[in-house]
Amino acid sequence: MSDSAITYTLYVQADPARVWQALTEPAFTRRYWGPVFETDWAVGSTMDWVERGVRTSDPEQVVLDCVPHRLLSYTWHTFTPQWAASVGIGEELRAELAGERRTKVTYEIEPVGDALARLTILHEGFEPGGSLIGMCSRAWPMIASSLKTLLETGAPLPEPEGESPGHGGG
Template identity: 45%
Template sequence: MSPPRALARDISFDVERQSLTCNHLAAYSIFVDYVFRALSDPSRRRLLDDLNRRNGQTLGELCAGLAMTRQSVSKHLAILAAANLISTTKHGREKLHYLNAAPINAIADRWLSQYDRQRAKALADLKTALEQSPMDNNGTDEDFVYITYIKTTPEKLWQALTEPAFIKQYWGIELISDWKVDSTIDWHVAGVVISDPEQVVLVADKPHRLSFTWHTVSEEFGKAINADPQEVADMAAEKRSTATFELEQQGDVVKLTLIHTGFPADSELRAGVSQGWQPILSSLKTLLETGQALPTE
């Protein structure tokens, strides 16, 4: 049997756009089994709960809440990672662990709600819990992480992330920059140009890693997207967040990891971007794989 990550690549997460073919159904079924098996263990569910409360924890921090050895916790984390329920990233000498709700989203969206709604509701509640903005008692920053697999090349994906005409097809906006470190980025959104010297490129390691600070939330921006004035004011008062894209070649697909960081507890902006990133990245995937982006509202 193929390992679960290979299965994820085989089906290429076509469930995001509800279009599994017969050739992929067997692989998809096996992958679903891996996800549910990973969720069946109470210790692994506890680890997901811990990451839901505070994302981006080290192995030592995750061990603190469990009565088991570091080796046992590492094995549980490996199973969750194999099922694509968590991801890891290096931060200096430390490895940080992040929750990834994409597999549960995909399973629930694909077919669960079509059957027994009472039983489906239990998993829908789990899906909602994983998507909700995490909160911890210390008020520390909470990160949003999303992973998808795209049948493309790192070079083509980098182009899609940095070329204004390409970005507009799947996102509906334009980002204007020379994409050099410390260069500014102008955001063209709904007829409004958002320029700010703090909107800058932080990392530009083509075609592996791209990181930049988020745009300023202005009153003009809020009016352009018909947002509630109080919500706009709340978002504008938050410190500036950072979006990072990590591109990793895996066979004939690219693993794209988005890590959006710098949100305070109860962040209004995080609530917005967590709802926005999934359709944006699904549209990006569809565009690169089919040549046509998903329709925008």
């Protein structure tokens, strides 16, 4: 981790196509993370984030790159009052997050043998010293671990008490 980026690499006992499903299909993202992404995954398409009954839409919340089973990149989401209320974040922190520049998430999926994939998550463009990088640096390990556990066992990790994987500002 630097002062403006988070990189997290994990190995998943699943082929790249299955990891891709976990990153893009609502039936998966809802189980290990919480939000569902409504988009067609075409470059330039907007992404609606739907979490806990709240839809977050923004014309700058878009797919940046998409190569099925290999690469996915999108802008990080918009911090609305409705989203904050649904996940239990106060207005002061929400306003602080909204005031920081929009970040970008990139997933690289690489095959490693027959049924093993290396997934690298790069979340970059943070305001150095900002609140968002701190929140996301705590959330990404839980989100990635829950994704890995779901793919390898069929069940995501349980939510730690008082937390939601989506509370990473995402």
